[in-house]
Amino acid sequence: MDWERLLRRELDPLVPYAPGLRASEVRERIGGGVVHKLSSNENPRGPVPLAVAAMREVLPRLNIYPDGAAKALKRSLASHLSTDERFIAVGNGSNELLRIIAQAVLSPGDECVFAWPSFVVYPMVTQLMGATAVKVPLTDGEVHDLDAMASAVTPRTKLLFVCNPNNPTGTIVRRAEFERFLNAIPEHVLVVVDEAYHEYVDDPDYPDTLSLFDGVRPLVILRTFSKIYSLAGLRVGYGVAPEPLIAAVNKVREPFNVNTVGQVAAYYSLQDVAEVRDRAEENARERSRLCAAFDRLGIEWFPSQANFVYIHTERPRELFEGLLKHGVIVRDFGTAPALRVGIGAPHDTDATIAAFEAEWSRLGNGR
Ligand SMILES: Cc1ncc(COP(=O)(O)O)c(C=O)c1O
Secondary structure (H helix, E strand, O other), rough: HHHHHHHHHHHOOOOOOOOOOHHHHHHHHOOOOOOOOOOOOOOOOOOHHHHHHHHHHHHHHOOOOOOOOOOHHHHOOOOOOHHHHHHHHEOOOHHHHHHHHHHHHHOOEEEEEEEEEOOOHHHHHHOOOOOEEEEOOOOOOOOOHHHHHHHHHOOOOOEEEEOOOOOOOOOOOOOHHHHHHHHOOOOOOOOEEEOHHHOOOOOOOOOOOOOOOHOOEHHHHHHEEOOOOOOOOOOOOEEEEOOHHHHHHHHHHHOOOOHHHHHHHHHOOOOHHHHHHHHHHHHHHHHHHHHHHHHHHHOEEOOOOOOEEEEEEOHHHHHHHHHHHHEOOEEEOOOOOOEEOOOOHHHHHHHHHHHHHHHHOOOOOOO
C-alpha cells in the first residue's frame, strides 16, 4: 500500500496532541507517594454532588442513544447565559467545537489568525483543513497583541481565535481594547473567543462577550464543563453562535456527539452556582499564595485570571524534572523558556511552593 498517496497531504505537518504526564506514570517513576497533577488545568474538587447523583441514576439507561439535539442541556444553558437556545451548540468538549468550526469554515488557502503561544489545538485544526495558520506573537507581557492580530487579517482570513484567558499564559485582554478590536475586524472574518477559563476570572475589566453577541455579527463564544465544573473526563463544551453557524455545526457534527452521562452531568452542574463561586474564590486565593512565593524566590510570573500561572525560566526541562521528583507535575513546552504551573487545592499549593523552594535555588535560580 502506498500510504503517502492514500493519506491527505494536509496531515503531514500535524503532530498528535501530547497530553501532560498522568499521575500514575509519575507515581511509578518516583516510587510512590503523593502526586500533584497540575499539568492539565483540571479542577481538584471533582464533579458537583448533584451531577454525581444524576450520573449514577442514568447509568442503567445507557442502552438508549443520547438526545442528539441535547435539548434539556441547551435549554438550561440558554437560561444560564440569558440567551436563546437556538444560538447554542454543544460538543464533545469545546475541543470538538474548535474542530467542527474549522471544518465548517476553512478550505485550503484560507488563513486563520491566532496569538502565539496559545492553545495548541488552534494550529492543529487549521492544518487539518489545509489552511494557513497565522501566528501573532504575544506582547512582552505575554498578552494578546490585538492591534497586531487585526493587522494580520487579510482578504484570505476566514477565522480568528482569541483565547481569553489565554492558555498557557493566563493573561486576559481587556474590555475596551477587545471591543475596539472587534469593531476593527472586517465582516468576512469569524471571531471565536475561547473562554474555557471564564468562570475563574475575577477581573472586572474582563470583556462581557455575551453582551456583544447579537446573533448577527460573526462572533462565537466557546466555554467548557472541563475546567471549573470538573467534567474533563466526560467531554462537554458549548458555544454561542449565530444561527447560520449553528446550522453548519449540525451538518458537520456526529449525530450523537455528546454522550448521555455528559449531558446529564453538565445539566446538573449548572445548578450549583454557590459551589462554582467557591471554587473560583479558592482558586484566586491559591493563585495569590503561589505568586507571592514566586515573588519571594525571584521567579518571573505573569498575571493570571485562570487556574494556572505561567513562569519564565531558562532551564524549563531541568526545573520540570526537578519538580517531578517532589511529585509536582507542571507543563513544559519543549524548547520554550517557560513552564505552566496549575493551581489545585491548598495542599497542592503547599507542595508546589515547597518543590519550587527546593529546586529553584538548586538550579541556580532557574538560570
Ligand atoms: C483554551 C482552551 N480551550 C479549549 C480547551 C478544550 O477543553 P475541552 O475540550 O475539555 O472542553 C482547553 C483545554 O485545555 C483550553 O485550555
